[in-house]
Amino acid sequence: MERELALEIVRVTELAALASAPWMGLGEKNNADGAATEAMRDMFDTVCMKGTVVIGEGEMDEAPMLYIGEKVGSGLGPELDVAVDPLEGTELVAKGLNNAMSVVAVANKGNLLNAPDMYMEKLAVGPALAGKLSLLDPIDVTLRKASQILCKPINDITVMILDRERHQQMIQTVRALGVRIKFLAAGDVAGAIAPAFPETGIDMYIGSGGAPEGVLAAAALKCLGGELQGRLMPENSIQEQRCLDMGLADPRKLLTMEDMIGSGDVIFAATGVTPSDFLGGVRYLPNQRAETFSMVMRAQTKTVRFIHSIHDLTTKPYFQKQAI
Numbered sequence: 001m002e003r004e005l006a007l008e009i010v011r012v013t014e015l016a017a018l019a020s021a022p023w024m025g026l027g028e029k030n031n032a033d034g035a036a037t038e039a040m041r042d043m044f045d046t047v048c049m050k051g052t053v054v055i056g057e058g059e060m061d062e063a064p065m066l067y068i069g070e071k072v073g074s075g076l077g078p079e080l081d082v083a084v085d086p087l088e089g090t091e092l093v094a095k096g097l098n099n100a101m102s103v104v105a106v107a108n109k110g111n112l113l114n115a116p117d118m119y120m121e122k123l124a125v126g127p128a129l130a131g132k133l134s135l136l137d138p139i140d141v142t143l144r145k146a147s148q149i150l151c152k153p154i155n156d157i158t159v160m161i162l163d164r165e166r167h168q169q170m171i172q173t174v175r176a177l178g179v180r181i182k183f184l185a186a187g188d189v190a191g192a193i194a195p196a197f198p199e200t201g202i203d204m205y206i207g208s209g210g211a212p213e214g215v216l217a218a219a220a221l222k223c224l225g226g227e228l229q230g231r232l233m234p235e236n237s238i239q240e241q242r243c244l245d246m247g248l249a250d251p252r253k254l255l256t257m258e259d260m261i262g263s264g265d266v267i268f269a270a271t272g273v274t275p276s277d278f279l280g281g282v283r284y285l286p287n288q289r290a291e292t293f294s295m296v297m298r299a300q301t302k303t304v305r306f307i308h309s310i311h312d313l314t315t316k317p318y319f320q321k322q323a324i
Contacts (some may be wrong), residue, residue, distance in 0.1 A: 002078070003298065008047045009104050010269040010296040010307060015318055016040040016086045016102035017271040018290055018311060021282035024274060025096030032093045036086035036102055036273075037066055042318050049073035051106065054114045055083035055212040068114065081112035083216050089187030093273055099187040100273040100281070105219035111262030113215050113255070116242045119233040120211035120255075124192035125204045127225035135229040136254060139173055139206060146203060160184055160191045161207040170207060190276050192217035196224035200277040208233060218260040220268040223297035223304065230255040265300040280308075288313045 019039035023032035044051065051073040056066045066072070066084050073080075082104065087093060089100035105112070123135040123142070132149055133142050147154040155178035161167055163183040174181055182202060184191040188209035194202040211232055218228040234240045234251050243251035253259075271294040272279035280293035290311050297304040313319045 003301075005047070005049065005078075005106070006267050006269070006296045006298055006305075009106060009267055010271070010294050012040055012043045012047065013102040013104050013269045013271040014292050014294055014309060014311070015043040015316070017273045017282055017292055017294075018313070018316075019318065020087045020093060020100075020102070021273055021284075021290070024093050024282075027094050029090035029094040033087045033090045039318050040084060040086045040102070040104075041066065041072070044072040045074065047073050048077040049106070050075055050077060050079045051082040052080070052109070053084060054081045054112045055215055079109040080106045081109055082106050083112050083212070083219065085189065085213065085216060087273065088189045088213065088216075089273070091186045095185075096274070097185055098274050098281075099184065099190040099276045101187065101190060101270045101276065101279065102273060103189055103216050103268075103270045105216050105261075105266060105268045107219070107262060107266040108264050111264055111266070112219075113260045114246050115211040115215045115260070116232070116239065116246055116248075118211055118235065118239050118242070119208045120214040121208045121231045121233055122188075122192060122214055122217075122228060123204065123206055123230075124195055124217060124221060124228040125226055126195040126198075129195075129204065130225060130227035133204075133229075134254075135231060139170055140177060142204075142206075143174065143177055143179055150203065152203075154178055155180070157203050158182055158201055160194055160202045160205045162186070162188055162191065162209055164207070167207045174206075189213045189217050189220070189270075192228055193220045193224070193226075194277055196221055196226040197278045202277075214255075215260045216268075218257055219266045219299075220270070220297070222257055222261055222266055222299045223268050223302060225302065227257055228260070229257075230260065265298065267296070267298050269296040270294065285310070
């Protein structure tokens with residue numbers, strides 16, 4: 001992929017974040033998601049690529065989506081797989097909470113897993129633990145291994161996990177070992193990425209979340225030198241068949257990074273809607289301006305760019321159209 005594409009992709013996440021931010025704290029997650037989706041579609045039209053959405057928002061949120069199979073881009077340029085979450089953390093924006101982002105990953109055609117919209121068990125780590133742990137191990141074994149590898153007492157290990165009832169048994173096991181837990185209200189792309197940033201203090205991300213979000217996080221972690229392992233959790237025969245229809249012969253196999261994002265290059269971009277441990281949120285400034293904080297990275301070069309932008313909203317066609 002051309003390196004110039006990275007900056008074009010971050011323009012897509014910036015506009016989606018700017019469009020959804022006005023809904024922050026209003027309790028209307030679908031309106032926030034719809035605004036992000038519409039803005040993302042508009043900006044994709046300006047990007048020189050022949051993109052096909054292989055991961056969209058999915059049915060779990062019952063929200064407007066960039067649907068799987070939708071063509072995005074100008075229709076010129078390279079053929080690419082596209083994974084999107086116009087608003088990762090719809091509930092977070094609705095409630096005015098942290099960790100909401102607009103997210104896009106792109107890779108050469110045929111590389112991104114067309115993950116079905118169901119739960120995925122995940123283990124995400126940063127560079128220090130990449131390739132050294134297994135999702136197939138019991139969580140107590142995994143935590144003890146991590147303690148040894150990191151040369152840290154086990155009670156200095158910190159894990160992040162979604163605050164969900166389904167995780168109660170895992171939480172009890174983790175706490176019995178004396179391991180610290182940082183709970184995440186929603187937005188498990190941000191949660192899975194967190195172990196790759198030392199400043200977060202998170203050693204690993206565990207538990208289950210959406211499978212599409214797992215692929216997006218895997219794309220980011222490849223750029224950051226981390227790792228995500230996953231295993232799909234079909235709940236009934238219909239979900240089992242969806243896995244088979246998508247080419248997954250064994251729906252419950254351990255999914256490696258290569259299974260999810262291939263072995264080639266990948267570009268990942270995210271713009272904060274509300275603040276997170278590693279990205280600021282959208283901030284409004286005088287004179288119809290707004291400030292965004294984004295990151296964009298590429299697996300081939302391992303370059304990670306943090307972009308602080310000031311936008312004049314009066315010059316953006318999307319916002320001019322909304323004012324009509």
